[in-house]
Amino acid sequence: MSELLDDTFFADPHEYYRRWRAQGPVHRIDLGDGLDRWLILGYEEGRAALADPRLRKDIALFDTVLARKRGVTRANPRPQEVLRHMLNSDPPDHTRLRKAVSRAFTARQVARLQPIIERTTDELLDAMGEFERVDLLEAFAVPLPVTVICHLLGVAIEDHDTFRAWTRAMVGTADSATDRARAHDDMVRFLRDTVRDKRARPGADLLSVLVADTEAQLDEQELVGMALLLLVAGHETTVNLIGNGMLALLRDRPWLERLSADPELIPAAVEEFLRFDGPVDLATPRFTVQPITVGDTVIPAGEVVYVALAAGNHDPAHYPDPDRLDLTADRGSHLAFGHGVHYCVGAPLARLEARTAFAGLLRRFPDIELAAAESALRRYPNPIIRGLTDLPVRLRKSESIRNPVGSEDR
Template sequence: MSAPGPTDYRRENVMVDIEAADRIATLDDDFFADPHAHYRVWREQGPVHRVRFPDGASRWVIVGYAEARAALADPRLRKNALRIEELLSAKRRTPPMSPQWLALNTHMLNTDPPDHHRLRKLVNKAFTARKVAELRPRVEQITAGLLDEMSAHDEVDLMAAFAVPLPVRVICELLGIPFADRDDFHDWTKALVGVLGRDEERARASVAMVSYLRELVRAKQDDPAEDLLSALVHAREDDDRLTEAELVSMAFLLLVAGHETTVNLIGNGVHALLRDRSQLDALRADPSAVPAAVEEFLRYDGPVDMATVRYTEESVRVGDTDIPAGELVYVALAAANRDADRFRDPDVLDIDGDAGGHLAFGHGIHFCVGAPLARMEASIAFTALLRRFPDLALASGAFPARWQVSTLIRGLHELPVRLRR
């Protein structure tokens, strides 16, 4: 990193550069290694910032809790995949993303009412609380099997051995996706949720994912089974049904959100516990506290950094900042969840604290439809893991943590742990 000039400032060893009267922070390697350190600096300067992303284009990022919660429910901050891509292409002065990329992203998370309400209603008919509750015995069975496999070793990478395969197997069974295909779609997912600027890799993954999901949807149309994707293919609401294009994008959303979120909820939560033995010991001594602890893991270092992008169709005032029309806006959930104006000692993990009101799953009409499933999986995972391996610790000679380079996903590449003394 270059030495600070006259328009730079440093606080807590984090540098953010200032251009003229506007605060423009830059997302660099230091940011992805520890976004919380940067967010602390930004919040001191205000709840809303212009930020230059790695592709060179600037966006607006909201970091204050009150402003973030309001923005997530503000209909003036719009969601439309095609319009967002138009704005982004203009800012970067590059060609638009491929049709396959847009095909994957035209789902209910990137749709405004009334289309959003229509899509969500059809999904809700298939993704019911009863369906999630019915999965509990199977999630417990998968968890026990993975822990049995781990017990043959003294040390493992917890991400590869447990945090990834558990939610991947669950979402495969829920959606009706062959588990044998897991490596392919997990690799595609990593490329598609990575940081902007890797367009060639993203384009290849988009083509592969669209082709795979299209064939899967057609198979469910011809030969439906007892799974969520078959239910979506055949869902009806007042003679309305999802088109093939809508089914492909919806399958993509549920597949990615259905496993990537839970992977990193488990990984980040275990990582936080192993760095604070007092919290680990307290949770191990009282397993009934696990559901509340999961909420604290979501607040303290949740699996989503910034919520998916929104845009302004008109000028929108957020806090004391006027964001002009035609601007891209991100809500930094990770930053909002550590705002001292909302949470006491926000940079301290406290499984007995009050994490209520955290924004890890969003807020408003786009609140995560899979939140009950993620909470259930995580509660089962933490309870069983700590019971089976009471001496769980970071592996000897452990690491500086390597975090994914993504504005969307907050997650570790690996988590080496020792299972017994």
């Protein structure tokens, strides 16, 4: 029998994972629509599943699987632009799409973005320094990666608040399915116009390069889907890496003080933040084209399967004392960015942004502390994105009369 994922799961999935893990490395879940999915919990089992060719992601075939399970003709009748990208494809299409963008995310290419990352970080920290209390997500963790990914893609989004409203609605904070659909449609419309503009007036940005790539030959839907994937995933991962990592430090003051005193630990600390409370909980779904065996359980063909990256990263069979934060531990083999052919192409960029962000924050605000009760903090009601809706912090010990909107004590 499947178990429903509700608000208590999103608040603390590890309470569930510990209970489920005692029953075996695979569990059945319900995301609220009455359909059974299979959830893989173990580190070794999850790593194997992420690289298993019997688990597919092709969006057209996936729609057929979901339609059959729901007893309908088509599972997703909406336009498919948002879904036609490398995260929802298998080789050889996946190989073609990933090759088109992967050279922009090599360590050497990402290093060229360091000046804009550092400049944006400094500007945001300067602005934050005018206040006693801020929402760290709104003031820093969101605008930093949004600025960087828009620069990389050549997307001129003047109103970052609008862009953030679109993405937040799409990852699950909208009040209704209608609001989520409207946000999706608005963003797709914007990106379609942007792609057409790149065809007419190309620049040196990544989106212009993708438009002109004669080898990959991306059609307009693929270009729109790729742009949307890179924009949303390219900032959402870093937003939640910074937010979740800072919350871990604010909960564990000795580590915050040690990291402030020894910034050489920051690269290792970022890896531990990724393992301890990474920005993605469940990897995006796959479906079985043949039966697979996980532990003692056989998952039939034609079933939807999720790999719980967060559960694997807390598997006691792989990590000693996995629920303890340890910024000096060698735990670089985590699953936070996935594994196999769908390993996150933007991982080098997310790491560079996070290292720069934590170094700047702790240098400028070593006395930073939570400005709200921890019980008041809320998580996205989303099984894939693991992120806070806000993170109110006090930047210094002295009192101040300046307090921007959205950062009140609560």
